[in-house]
Amino acid sequence: MPASVSRHVTQPQRFGKLWWLPSGGISNGIDDEAWAPILDVTADQVRPLLAALRTAGVPAYAAHTHPTETSYQLWVGSSAHARAEETLIRVLGHRADR
Numbered sequence: 001m002p003a004s005v006s007r008h009v010t011q012p013q014r015f016g017k018l019w020w021l022p023s024g025g026i027s028n029g030i031d032d033e034a035w036a037p038i039l040d041v042t043a044d045q046v047r048p049l050l051a052a053l054r055t056a057g058v059p060a061y062a063a064h065t066h067p068t069e070t071s072y073q074l075w076v077g078s079s080a081h082a083r084a085e086e087t088l089i090r091v092l093g094h095r096a097d098r
Contacts, residue, residue, distance in 0.1 A: 021075060025063030026050060032059040032077025038084055039074045040065060046072050049091060056080075056087040 021035060028050040041049060046062045053060040059077030064070075076084035 021061055022063035022073070025061050025072075028054040028058075028060045030054060030057070030059040030077065032079050034078040035059075035061065035075045036078050036081060037073050038076045038081070039088060041072050041074050043070045043072065046074075049074060049088065052087055052091045053084060056083055058084045058087060060084070 026046060041062070050060050050062060053076065058080040061075045062072040063075075065073045
């Protein structure tokens with residue numbers, strides 16, 4: 001059984017607030033103190049959703065769920081989680097109507 005790895009970080013502020021999120025992702029440019037995964041999305045949904053969340057003032061970040069997959073996991077700033085849910089329901093509901 002593999003052992004869990006624990007890393008002590010003495011100066012987390014030097015990494016920035018996104019340091020613990022999956023690397024290589026895409027941000028909408030709004031930062032937050034804490035992040036929560038909210039939804040798995042396809043590659044063609046990433047940029048429109050990041051833009052919609054930015055317009056709504058919601059911090060958002062998307063990264064591949066696995067390096068060999070094309071799907072992304074969408075993370076949102078915890079301070080705006082409810083607004084993120086409302087925005088995603090509105091945007092994804094609108095896209096489903098097409």
